Amino acid sequence: MSKHIIEDAKRCIQCKNPLCEKGCPAATPIREAIRLFLDNRLAEAGKLLFENNPLSLICGHICPQENQCEGHCVMGKNGSPVFISAIEQYISDFYLNVYEPKKMLKNKKRQNVAIIGSGPAGLTIAFLLLKKGYGVTIFEGKELTGGILRYGIPEFRLPKRVVDRIVDVLVKTGVKIRPNTTIGANLTVDDLFRDGFEAVFMGTGVWRPQKLNIKGESLGHVHFAIEYLKNPAVYNLGERVIVIGAGNTAMDVTRSALRHGSRDVTIFCNLDESGITASEHELKYAKIDGARVEFCKTAVEITDEGVNFADSKITADKDGRKVAKPIKGTEKLYPADSVIIAVSQGPQSVIVSSTKGIDVKQNGLVAVDESGRSTRQGVFAGGDVVTGAKTVVEAIVASRKVAEAIDEYLTSQIG
Ligand SMILES: Cc1cc2nc3c(=O)[nH]c(=O)nc-3n(C[C@H](O)[C@H](O)[C@H](O)COP(=O)(O)OP(=O)(O)OC[C@H]3O[C@@H](n4cnc5c(N)ncnc54)[C@H](O)[C@@H]3O)c2cc1C
Numbered sequence: 001m002s003k004h005i006i007e008d009a010k011r012c013i014q015c016k017n018p019l020c021e022k023g024c025p026a027a028t029p030i031r032e033a034i035r036l037f038l039d040n041r042l043a044e045a046g047k048l049l050f051e052n053n054p055l056s057l058i059c060g061h062i063c064p065q066e067n068q069c070e071g072h073c074v075m076g077k078n079g080s081p082v083f084i085s086a087i088e089q090y091i092s093d094f095y096l097n098v099y100e101p102k103k104m105l106k107n108k109k110r111q112n113v114a115i116i117g118s119g120p121a122g123l124t125i126a127f128l129l130l131k132k133g134y135g136v137t138i139f140e141g142k143e144l145t146g147g148i149l150r151y152g153i154p155e156f157r158l159p160k161r162v163v164d165r166i167v168d169v170l171v172k173t174g175v176k177i178r179p180n181t182t183i184g185a186n187l188t189v190d191d192l193f194r195d196g197f198e199a200v201f202m203g204t205g206v207w208r209p210q211k212l213n214i215k216g217e218s219l220g221h222v223h224f225a226i227e228y229l230k231n232p233a234v235y236n237l238g239e240r241v242i243v244i245g246a247g248n249t250a251m252d253v254t255r256s257a258l259r260h261g262s263r264d265v266t267i268f269c270n271l272d273e274s275g276i277t278a279s280e281h282e283l284k285y286a287k288i289d290g291a292r293v294e295f296c297k298t299a300v301e302i303t304d305e306g307v308n309f310a311d312s313k314i315t316a317d318k319d320g321r322k323v324a325k326p327i328k329g330t331e332k333l334y335p336a337d338s339v340i341i342a343v344s345q346g347p348q349s350v351i352v353s354s355t356k357g358i359d360v361k362q363n364g365l366v367a368v369d370e371s372g373r374s375t376r377q378g379v380f381a382g383g384d385v386v387t388g389a390k391t392v393v394e395a396i397v398a399s400r401k402v403a404e405a406i407d408e409y410l411t412s413q414i415g
């Protein structure tokens, strides 16, 4: 692999105005990292990437580079772009091997911050606040740290040991982690303030599966994607699986099912091809792995035998978005041993329903200003719980901004 990466890095023409960096939401210093890499200064390249984004290794694995750095690389105009993701992976992987994290001692003048949720948003802000001298504790509802990185994205796309390495560095840097602690269930945000945390960051993501609201959703062979992906190994889906939904999560479910023994997996999309919200790349992989796709089919009922789909009539809603309605009389049973519903997720309400003063929008997402301040003083939020389901790099970028706002707020508190 390294042989190809070197050859590929040599294709970088070191643009004066690197479009690859403009295409990266985290403004990764790609050109300079490639220059250092080719100059045999790998640790320096790694440091540059890590300081810009402590989750650089993760981004090298799973960012949608085709729309970002690689999609913008000038070399892609008349051929293939520089394979930036593989170069970033190589550099960041090496760097984490040689990097010796130093415990960041809490500055006595700095306050304690509670971070709820250990996904990309929580991990990033923890790194940034530790660096500024704050005491940082992460509260995580699940057993292990990482959010969707650990409990959503399948092992074949992001090995869990990659997440472990980032968490290990964070722990050595001085963060305290309380696993199995859902804030709002027992301990509340008010308890955190009572116990001396002076700012709270909500990076709690979107973990409530969207329902189809049709008959049969509670049957024993029906599962929600976000729950299945937590640990596909514990499910026995059988041979024939129907996946309802056509986003990236549906592709991850499909590809996981095909790797866990199911032989006949079909993705059902209620719209035409324009209804595929998964990236082209993910859809292609799902097909290569063996999935079939059916378009313009709306699920009307799930039974023990499978799913009744009707042909879709496609119209537009008031905002001009395509919507599908079932055409009466066209229902047909598609047999399945298991059905997985993958039609998006929304935020849970466990924190906002147990805490006064944190306003949410109509869709339940936390209402914040442009810096991530919620309507309750001292409570900030970022990542998917604010934007809805987005990407890892967007959560990272949001956390950078919110870290500055928390620092400004806490500095103003000590006068
Ligand atoms: C299946 C799937 C595949 C994806 N693939 C990609 C991809 O390839 N590339 C990409 O860029 N993006 C991908 N995404 C999107 C990306 O993972 C998210 O945008 C990102 O993880 C959001 O980060 P976050 O920190 O806001 O939330 P999350 O990663 O969701 O983390 C939130 C954390 O908060 C915890 N939590 C929630 N409530 C509480 C509470 N009350 N108390 C304590 N802890 C709590 C949760 O357990 C979780 O650990 C994917 C998403 C899914 C679902």
Ligand code: SF4
Pocket (backbone or CB within 6 Å): 011, 012, 013, 014, 015, 018, 019, 020, 021, 030, 031, 072, 073, 074, 075, 082, 084
């Ligand atoms: S746009 Fe492509 S060629 Fe130009 S600096 Fe970036 S990686 Fe190198």
